Amino acid sequence: MIKLQNIEKVYRTDTIETLALNGINLHVAKGEFLSIMGPSGCGKSTLLNIMGLLDEPSNGQLHIDGHTVTKLSDKELAGFRNKRLGFIFQSYHLINDLNVLDNVELPLLYRKVNAKERRRLATAALEKVGLSNRLRHFPTQLSGGQKQRVAIARAIVGEPEIILADEPTGNLDSAMGNEVMDILIQLNQQDKTTIVMVTHDEQMARKTHRLVRLFDGAQVQ
Amino acid sequence: MFRHLLKLIWNKKKHHLLLVVEIFVSFLVIFSLTSMLVYYYRNYMKPAGIDDRNIWQVNYYDVTKPKQIDSLRQFYAMMYQQLKNTKGIEEVSFVSNNTPYSANMHRSSVGINKRNAENTDIYEGTETYASLLGMQMESGRWYTKDDMAGKYPPAVIGVALKEELFPDKNAEGQVVKVDDTEYKVVGVVKEAKYRGDFQESGKSVFIPLDTSSLKRNTTILMKVSPAVFNDANFEGQVYKQLVSWLKGVNIEIQHLDERHRSMDRLAIIPVIILLIVSAFLIINVALGTFGVLWYNINKRKGEIGLRRAIGATGMNVNQQLIGESMVIATLALLLGCFFAVQFPLLHVFDIASSTYIIAMVLSVLFIYLLVLLCSIYPGKQAAAIFPATALHED
Ligand SMILES: Nc1ncnc2c1ncn2[C@@H]1O[C@H](COP(=O)(O)OP(=O)(O)O)[C@@H](O)[C@H]1O
Ligand SMILES: [Mg+2]
Numbered sequence: 001m002i003k004l005q006n007i008e009k010v011y012r013t014d015t016i017e018t019l020a021l022n023g024i025n026l027h028v029a030k031g032e033f034l035s036i037m038g039p040s041g042c043g044k045s046t047l048l049n050i051m052g053l054l055d056e057p058s059n060g061q062l063h064i065d066g067h068t069v070t071k072l073s074d075k076e077l078a079g080f081r082n083k084r085l086g087f088i089f090q091s092y093h094l095i096n097d098l099n100v101l102d103n104v105e106l107p108l109l110y111r112k113v114n115a116k117e118r119r120r121l122a123t124a125a126l127e128k129v130g131l132s133n134r135l136r137h138f139p140t141q142l143s144g145g146q147k148q149r150v151a152i153a154r155a156i157v158g159e160p161e162i163i164l165a166d167e168p169t170g171n172l173d174s175a176m177g178n179e180v181m182d183i184l185i186q187l188n189q190q191d192k193t194t195i196v197m198v199t200h201d202e203q204m205a206r207k208t209h210r211l212v213r214l215f216d217g218a219q220v221q
Numbered sequence: 222m223f224r225h226l227l228k229l230i231w232n233k234k235k236h237h238l239l240l241v242v243e244i245f246v247s248f249l250v251i252f253s254l255t256s257m258l259v260y261y262y263r264n265y266m267k268p269a270g271i272d273d274r275n276i277w278q279v280n281y282y283d284v285t286k287p288k289q290i291d292s293l294r295q296f297y298a299m300m301y302q303q304l305k306n307t308k309g310i311e312e313v314s315f316v317s318n319n320t321p322y323s324a325n326m327h328r329s330s331v332g333i334n335k336r337n338a339e340n341t342d343i344y345e346g347t348e349t350y351a352s353l354l355g356m357q358m359e360s361g362r363w364y365t366k367d368d369m370a371g372k373y374p375p376a377v378i379g380v381a382l383k384e385e386l387f388p389d390k391n392a393e394g395q396v397v398k399v400d401d402t403e404y405k406v407v408g409v410v411k412e413a414k415y416r417g418d419f420q421e422s423g424k425s426v427f428i429p430l431d432t433s434s435l436k437r438n439t440t441i442l443m444k445v446s447p448a449v450f451n452d453a454n455f456e457g458q459v460y461k462q463l464v465s466w467l468k469g470v471n472i473e474i475q476h477l478d479e480r481h482r483s484m485d486r487l488a489i490i491p492v493i494i495l496l497i498v499s500a501f502l503i504i505n506v507a508l509g510t511f512g513v514l515w516y517n518i519n520k521r522k523g524e525i526g527l528r529r530a531i532g533a534t535g536m537n538v539n540q541q542l543i544g545e546s547m548v549i550a551t552l553a554l555l556l557g558c559f560f561a562v563q564f565p566l567l568h569v570f571d572i573a574s575s576t577y578i579i580a581m582v583l584s585v586l587f588i589y590l591l592v593l594l595c596s597i598y599p600g601k602q603a604a605a606i607f608p609a610t611a612l613h614e615d
Contacts, residue, residue: 045613054530055609075534082532089612093527097232102225109225110532154531 001162001194002028002051007060009046009217020046021057022217030161033188033195035205038214044198045166047214051196052085052164053077065161082110086155086193090167092147094139100126100150101135107158125153129183145176152183156193163187165197169204181207226544230552237549240509244553247502248588252561254495255587256580260572261419261492270413270422271321272355275311275450276477278320279441279463281470297432300466301347304441307459309449312353314442315430317345321354321415322480331382331399331426338385338424340571342415343399345430346442351377351410353444359383361393361408364429368407376404379425383409399426417484421572442477450476506588507595510546514599517542518606525603526611535604542603543596550592554585 009021020043028034028051036044049055050062053069062069069080086107094103104122113121126132129149139147148168155163165184169177181204187193197208205211213221230237297315304313319325319342331341344350351363359380368375373396383392392406404426412422432438449455456474463472518525525538533541561581565574 046609049609049612052530054526054612055607075536078529078532078534078537081530085530087527087530089527091523093523093530093612095229095524095527097229102228106528107531109222110528110537115224158532 001030001032001065002026002196003061003063004047004051005061005063007047007050007057007062009043009050009055010058020217021050024060024217024219026212026219028194028196030194031188031192032210033185033208034197034210034212035208036196036198036212036214037200037202037205038220042214043217044214046217048164048166048196048198052087053081054087078110082107083158084161086158086160086163088148088151088155088163088165088168090170092139092144092151092171094147094150094154096139098138099135100131100137100139100142103139103150104153104157106154111158121157122153125157126150128156129153143176144172145179148172148176148180149183152180152187156187156191159191160193162194162196165195167198167200169199169201177201177204222541222544226541226548230545230548237513237552240506240513240549241553241556243502243506243509244550244588244592245557247499247506248554248557248584249560250495250499250502251587252557252580252584254492254499255583256564256572256577257492257495259576259580259583260421261488263573263576264414264421265418267412267414267422269418270356270411271415273321273478273481275445275447276353277443277445277450277456277459278475278477278480279443280318280473280475281439281441281463281467293433293438296466297438300441303462304443304459307462309446309452309455310443310459311446312349312444314349314353315347315432315438316350316440316442317343317430318440319344319415320440320442320480321413321477322417322484329400331378331386331397331424333386333395333397336386338382341382341424341426344415344425344427346427347430347432350427350430350442353442354413356413357411359409359411360391361406363410364407364427368405369429371405373403373405374429375407377408377410377427378406379410379422379427380412381422382424382426385424397426399428404428417481417488419485419488503591506591510550510592510595511599513549514542514546514596514603517545518599518603522606522611525606526608526613529606529608530612538606539600539604542600543593546592546596547589550588554588558585 004024004026007021007024011018011020024047036047038044046055050057057070064084072080101122104125105118108118108121123132123135126135129152131146131149131153134142134146139150142150168184169180172180184195184197185207188195199205212219301313304310317327319327327343328340329343330337330339332338348363348365363377364375376397376399378392378397386397387395392409395406396403397406410427414420414422430438460472460474528538558581561577565577
């Protein structure tokens with residue numbers, strides 16, 4: 001499903017050059033639930049961003065579902081992200097000026113979906129994460145766990161094949177973290193969604209199919 | 222997408238209030254300015270109706286002094302003959318002091334039966350008045366001495382008054398009431414812009430000046446030949462002659478074209494003031510729009526990054542930011558137009574509605590253009606942000 005070949009990423013600022021990723025080779029199978037672990041600053045987010053087409057690798061090849069996705073135009077990249085990828089972030093990235101329903105509808109705004117259909121799909125997605133009673137709430141009125149569930153609903157509303165989650169439980173206590181984790185496992189098992197998750201939590205990682213460890217931009221396991 | 226923009230802005234209305242108010246106030250000031258400019262322009266494009274070249278205006282004050290004058294009519298007839306016979310003076314008219322380009326006004330309602338035209342300017346002058354000022358007839362003729370013998374004294378009315386009183390019939394032969402005296406209309410004269418190039422001519426009626434009345438005979442107009450118009454010697458001679466007739470009276474000779482120019486300059490002053498105020502407000506709106514978008518880009522990097530992540534192109538982000546400022550502008554303009562439209566609706570000033578409508582359209586376009594221009598650069602900047610960078614920095 002996702003194939004990385006010799007992926008390198010170098011960040012260049014005026015004074016320093018950081019080698020964030022150094023020759024990553026990785027294959028994520030369709031329907032797999034993969035977790036990535038490693039110390040802070042080792043390049044986990046960078047790797048996830050490259051898989052999510054949010055960042056370009058400095059070197060190497062990336063294939064998703066048989067498509068070579070390096071060298072796509074901005075418009076093609078946006079379309080690809082919109083239809084095939086769903087993102088979940090540690091800090092949720094909800095838009096505070098929009099209510100829960102509007103936040104979840106957001107990905108559909110960048111597709112040709114009419115308002116009624118958007119509403120229906122968003123409501124269904126929120127039902128899946130158990131938040132159908134919070135449609136008109138604003139993000140500031142929700143707990144961390146609820147916010148992350150809204151973010152998951154937003155990630156799955158467009159029915160993507162791949163979900164990329166960057167420390168989705170990082171800001172949550174263990175109870176709320178487990179709730180979120182359960183939802184992800186369910187998505188993987190029921191909808192066969194491929195999931196790549198970055199985590200700091202060994203326990204969470206153990207619940208996934210496979211664990212990849214990074215150290216200083218290189219794969220160690 | 223438009224609904225989405227509205228929702229975003231509505232949910233953040235407090236945040237945008239200042240900019241809405243700024244745009245609203247600017248719109249009103251720009252609307253006043255453009256109303257004035259449109260009004261001025263329309264008037265400026267109309268013919269002057271007056272030939273102000275080579276005309277002296279003699280003002281004399283305190284006419285009650287020359288007590289030796291036994292018969293005023295005879296006295297004025299003598300003055301007229303003597304001046305007319307002076308080489309260099311081509312025409313002379315005794316007129317009321319509301320001459321062209323003067324600040325003096327004599328206004329009243331002029332009417333027939335129950336139909337009254339309010340705020341009509343009443344001008345008085347001897348029969349040479351129109352020819353001296355180069356005024357053109359629309360129909361009929363100017364009054365002459367012979368008209369005085371009739372039942373009603375004669376009057377000439379301007380086109381605007383004719384349109385109001387006699388929209389679909391001949392004015393000639395009609396009787397109008399001016400200041401409680403009835404006059405018979407003998408002609409309609411083309412509009413003459415008495416208050417300079419930029420002001421409307423307004424409704425006007427011209428009636429003979431009674432030279433036996435002391436009060437109103439304070440002004441003489443003289444058309445002189447171009448050769449002597451600026452000749453100080455000649456002016457001195459005429460001045461001495463006048464002093465010898467009007468003993469002990471203050472006399473002043475002015476050039477009508479100069480008065481014309483100074484009146485036009487005066488009309489420009491409010492435009493300049495409004496221009497300065499507008500410029501100040503335009504800068505405010507420009508900085509405000511720019512500032513809000515700049516703030517948006519920096520404070521909403523996370524949102525921008527997220528939108529990119531879920532499928533927005535750089536162009537989508539750009540359009541969203543520009544769209545948001547256009548929605549804010551629209552809110553302010555709706556409010557502004559609501560107030561602006563009251564001017565034609567309530568007839569606040571005696572100005573054609575179309576002038577306001579044109580000014581409104583121009584002002585709306587101007588504000589949109591301004592906001593658009595101030596949004597283009599920040600929008601472009603936002604579009605160029607790399608999604609990973611935007612998400613990282615939040
Ligand atoms: N936009 C950036 N510019 C410069 N350096 C960056 C940028 N993003 C990440 N880095 C650097 O790359 C390395 C890997 O970062 P990251 O992938 O965020 O690590 P992790 O998610 O594992 O904590 C770090 O040293 C970080 O400082
Ligand atoms: Mg990270």
